[in-house]
Amino acid sequence: MGVPCPTVLGTTDLYINAPRLSSIFFVCASPNSRWGWCRPLIKIIEIFGDGLVWMLVPVAFLIVTEEKWLIEFCVNILAATAFDLCVLFLLKMLASRPRPVANKGDMLIVVAVDNYSFPSGHCTRAGMMTYIIIEYFNLTGGYIALGGVWVVVMAISRLMLGRHYITDVICGTVVGFMEGAVVIAVWITVDNLESILSLFLRT
Template identity: 35%
Template sequence: MGEKRTIPKPLRKALDWDVVTTDKFVKFVDKKYGPLCRYNGIMKGLEISCHGIPWLIGTGTFIFLIENSGFRQLMVNILIALVLDIIVVAVLKAVTRRRRPTDNKDDMFATIQMDKFSFPSGHSTRAVMLCVLLPLQYNLWILFTISLIAWGTAVSVSRVLLCRHHILDVAVGSIVGILEAFVMSLLWLSPESAQWLVNFFLDETQVGASYDV
């Protein structure tokens, strides 16, 4: 077994403050608007709505089912953003190895080994990334933008109320999501590049042929 890591005192104080503040916040909401168990179905629905696996399967399926170039471009770029997010969150969780709140129930949808760690909140990074990235790339209908932001906010807050994460897990996750969105806006593939990438995985011969035109 490895040695137990020594946490610097200032960081230890910040983490202790985070635990206490998170607990107070959950109890406050439970007392004022609860009991929170009444909303478990809604919060679990939000959890699934931003889970990485349905998003990966959904975008991957749409890429190959719908051949519209604009829509395919969107799906390819979202898929790349999701993979980027998964890698970033996995690395941060592996480095920090912060445990989830003690009141967390082991009933999350489709978990993996890395999901036992709490920092940062992967749901928050993913939700915020999408909420920032899509308006950056598209002139969205204002009501859709408002709905998207409301969804991302609800997902992030529900992570704390479900006792999946501490407040700092979600706050830092949101910052990471914003940074990921700006990185992806710089890496955003054109319709032609997205189609080339799809062709590469569908039939490599089409990639070579595209250079002979």
């Protein structure tokens, strides 16, 4: 049985045929799948793309550090994660695309909107964080290649677990890069942070 097309986001041939094309990659969607033995390893990759992780880690650094550059970076990562979650909520509600039948409901944290598949939130975060880190630290060469590998690994892992269709991970990655560009464009500097804090402290 086919997956319903999205109510808003188009009906291209690739989108319609995504369930059939994607099923080829669902090799460890369950312990009984062809590559079920590597499912625990792929689920570790899943954890590193979870939105909760990208919120808790910056908060932990903010608690223990006094380095201004790290405070600036962590605050912006938190803001970026919140921005990403808002974009995901909007897009998932607009598309309302159910997850693949092969998906097992065993993700770290699941809220109502996570019942929808398009786009992949793990891929948006992988794309967004990779873009932010490369731009913020002015990385070049091999580091960019390494970031690209991470984005691809995250996308493939989502398919292997049966969490998403091909179009979900492709569009999620593209959306993530766009989000990263927006975050860099409106980056909050240390000086801006201090000005905002002083404004709140005076009120």
